[in-house]
Amino acid sequence: MSQHHTPQHLRERTDRSHLRADAGDAAGAMSHRQIMEALSGLLLAMFVAMLSSTVVTNALPRIVADLEGSQTGYTWVVVATLLAMTATTPVWGKLADLFSKKLLVQTALVVYTVGSVLASVSHSMGMLIGARLVQGLGVGGLTALVQVVIATMVPPRERGRYSGYIGAVFALATVSGPLIGGVIVDSSFGWRGCFYVGLPFAVLAFVLLQKTLHLPVVTRPAKVDVLGATLIMAGVSILLIWVSLAGNQFAWASATTAALVVAGLLVLALAVWVETRAVEPIIPLHLFRDRTIALATTASVFVGVAMFGATVYLSQYFQTARGMTPTHAGLMSIAMVGGLLVSSIGTGRIITATGRWKRFLVGGMVLVVVGLGLLGTIDETTNLAVVGAFMAVLGIGLGATMQNLVLAVQNNVPVSELGAASSVVAFFRSLGGSIGVAVLGALLSNRVATRAADGLTAIGVTPDSHQSHEIPDLATLPAPVRGVFEAAFGQSFGELFLVAAPFALVALVCVSLIREVPLRTTNDLVEVADELLADAAPEATAELTATIPSR
Known part of the structure; x- marks a missing residue:
């Protein structure tokens, strides 16, 4: 059929299909070096997202004490970011199916930067929580979009290799974040400097993305819900x-x-x-008809409880129960993140080599359950080497679990729903984190208040109900009072981890029931071309096939 006799709308579809197919071929031919160049800005953006939470972890006790906040305020400085990230992750994922992924990542970086500046100048707990909410909007975009872009460029069979790089970046941010944050808090910059440290990385990530990330923009008319x-955000809040x-x-x-x-x-x-x-739901409910997606998202909720609960409250344990400086507390985090680093990179490479992933999900969750159970035995007197060993067990388990849950889901959905499905897993993991941090924070506040009141009474000090809910600056307290608060915090943290352990057990049951599907070896951009070809009018198919270069 000649182009002269082809209807206008069919010619337009044919032209678009040519472009998409050629783009798919180009993507399929990307070398490891080309992918890594494109990933440079993405990984840096992921580093910024992770750094935003980890760098402030060791600063939180000092921040809350300086702004005269309570344990509830401590909790909501974390929960605000998680909630905003949770609610907007599906939005970003849906937008990734509709608009330029590159522009969306850069937009998320700008939003994060604005939130960081606002947080650095906060003069009250309310303002800080609001600024952290804005930060969470940007972080939600970064965490969702990096996964989506990688899934667009890399076939599932090879994705484990690159998921390992994400795990390494996650580990680097988790290791360096508390250390950098601790050093900054103990320096003349104070805690406000923690919110500036990510800004240079955000600017550099923006520039790198502009230079290295070149993806075809596949758009379709749709509405964002x-x-x-x-x-969803209002109900959970x-x-x-x-x-x-x-x-x-x-x-x-x-x-x-x-x-x-x-x-x-x-x-x-x-x-x-x-x-x-x-018409375009934020969480496509039909996805949950798929057994793998239903089980993986359920597991993600409970993994979020374990992951965020451990990272947020372990730092507070070292400072309030053990009297450590923020810098020293940051050094202690290396035990858990070292395990996470080795596990995420190692499992990613093995999965790429073998195509088998379920065993790592199950084994990882077993270690998470064991790690939380072991941490449930700690108090203010536990040997620090023992605490570090327990943290390493938990880190190894988390490293083998987090990225591979996303991989299992991505391998099970068509390319047209890749963004939505990826973001659904991240959504439920963040939702679990929000719930976990809030519930564990409420438990910690009540248990510490009760123990502190009893301890103060025992040493002849009349307890103030408001004071017992505050997070004191231990360095300014008399030795007997300081001992009371350290004991109250130390004994309460063990209970937190024991409460989190059953949630991880539910996640273990879920991943055990997931059916292992062999990882695809095709590239998602190639699949975009195939889908567009399939949609073309039958009479145009022969002409299209004849003009597309062979793969």
């Missing part, structure tokens, strides 16, 4: 506010509790109703 995302304030601002069994719980559940029910009717 803003209402669904808003309702209401329930987390209830969890974090109950027992302190109001009683667990009270009218306020009833109102918050009912309101939260109603908003979430409305969110589900909206999602079932949305």
Whole structure:
């Protein structure tokens, strides 16, 4: 059929299909070096995202004490970022299916930068929490989009190799973040300097992405479900506010509790109703008909509880229960992150070589359960070498689990839903982290307050109910009072990890039930071309096939 006799709309589709197919061929021919060049900016962007949370971890006790905050405030400085990241991760993933992925990553970097500047000039806990919310919007984009772009460029069989690089970057940020943050807090810059340290990396990542990331823009008309995302975030926020304030601002069994719980559940029910009717839902509910996706997302919730709970509260343990400086507390984190580094890189390479991934998911979750159980035995007197060994066990388990859950899901969905499916896993992991941090923080606040009040009474000091909920600056306390608070914190942290262990056990059951599907060896950009070819009119197929270079 000549082009002269081909209808206009068919010629346009034919031209687009040519372009997509050629782009698919080019992508399929990318060498390891070309992929690594494109990944340079992406990995740096991922480093910025991870650094935003880890660099401030060791600074939080000092920040909260300086701004005269409470344990609840401590919790919400973390939860605000996680909530914003959780709610917007599916939005970013959906946008990645519609618009330029490169532009979206750069936009996320700009949003993160604005949030960091606002956090650095905060003069109250409320302002800091708001700034961390803005940071979370950017971090949500970075964490979701890096996974999506890598999945676009690299076939699943090879993806384990590059997931290992993500794990290495994650480990580097997790190792260096607390150390850098601790040093900055103990220096003349103070805690405000922690929010500036990521800015040079964000600028460099922006420039690198502009130079090295070149992907074809595959767009289609669609709507972003803003209402669904808003309702999900609102419903989860209401329930987390209830969890974090109950027992302190109001009683667990009270009218306020009833109102918050009912309101939260109603908003979430409305969110589900909206999602079932949305043209482009933030969380495509039909994805959960797939057994692998349903089990992987459920496991992600409980992995989030373990991962975020451990990283957030271990740092506080070392400073409040062991009296360490932020720098010293940062050095202690190396035990867990060293295990995570070795595990994530090692399992990624083995999966690329063998194509088998389930054994690492199951083995990793077993170690997570064991690690949390062991950490459940610590208190303010536990030998630090023993604590470090327990942390290493947990780190090895997390390293083998986190990226491979995403890989299992990506391998099971068509390319048209790759962004949405990848972001759904990240969404539920962050949701689990938000819930875990809030619930564990509420438990910690109540247990420390009770133990501190009892301890102060025992040494003849009249306890102040408000003071017992605050995070004190241990260096300024008299020795007997300091000992009371260290004991109260030390004994309470063990309970946190014991509470987190059953959640990890549920995740272990979920990953054990996932059916292992062999990893695909085709590139997703090539699949884009194949899908567009399949959509072309039958009478144009022969002409298209004849003009596309052979692979």
